Amino acid sequence: MTAPAPLTDADLSGLLARTALGDADAFAQLYDATCASAYTLATHILRSEQPAQRVLQQVYVHVWEHAAQAEARHPRAWVLLLTHRHAIALRRRSDAQAEAVSRERLGDMSIEQQRVIALAYFGGYSQTEIAALTGETLSAVRSLTRGALDQLHAATRVVTSPVALPRATGVIA
Structure with missing residues (x-):
């Protein structure tokens, strides 16, 4: 058909x-x-x-x-x-809204996490370069970055309930 x-x-x-x-x-x-x-x-x-x-x-x-x-x-x-x-x-x-929440959440992070995120995001540095600049080990920088990104991601996740779109059947209220 x-x-x-x-x-x-x-x-x-x-x-x-x-x-x-x-x-x-x-x-x-x-x-x-x-x-x-x-x-x-x-x-x-x-x-x-x-x-x-x-x-x-x-x-x-x-x-x-x-x-x-x-x-x-x-x-x-x-x-x-x-x-x-x-x-x-x-x-x-x-x-x-996500940007406002992200800015608010930056204040909830540790100083080390804030520094790592600022160097990566605003400074454009790689994790290896951040480790050299801060004197942290590369694994510590990775851990700080991952923790900070997890916090930001959780804070900006939009929680919504599903909305069903019923098919119009001839009656509109």
């Missing part, structure tokens, strides 16, 4: 116009026709499935609420533009 032909921009424009009138079936068809490419884009930008799912949820709520103001000639491009904007905004917020 062959897959149905993809919907054209004209088809999607019609679905968007019906969505603007509150037609949940048209919205479900619009979602089905555009969600795969939107999800792929969000996942590419965010490099993770859970944040991408949250972005899609935001995007399709926006589509439902603002279908009347959409660029009706290019609905697929409009959905992808919304996806791109939402994903970039989430990525920037996540990056800023």
Whole structure:
């Protein structure tokens, strides 16, 4: 059995116009026709499935609420533009939060760990060079670096709960 032909921009424009009138079936068809490419884009930008799912949820709520103001000639491009904007905004917020947590965690490290990280990150020195500069053994520098990186990684790990994206069934609350 062959897959149905993809919907054209004209088809999607019609679905968007019906969505603007509150037609949940048209919205479900619009979602089905555009969600795969939107999800792929969000996942590419965010490099993770859970944040991408949250972005899609935001995007399709926006589509439902603002279908009347959409660029009706290019609905697929409009959905992808919304996806791109939402994903970039989430990525920037996540990056800023991770940086703030990392800076805070630097203060929680030992002086030796802070020195090793500063020399490696800001100074660009190798572990061998750091050992020579600090008088530590290479194994001590490696241990300090590993401990510091483990602390930073644990502190910046984003803890999220999964978000399920149910398929629209014709009833939108």
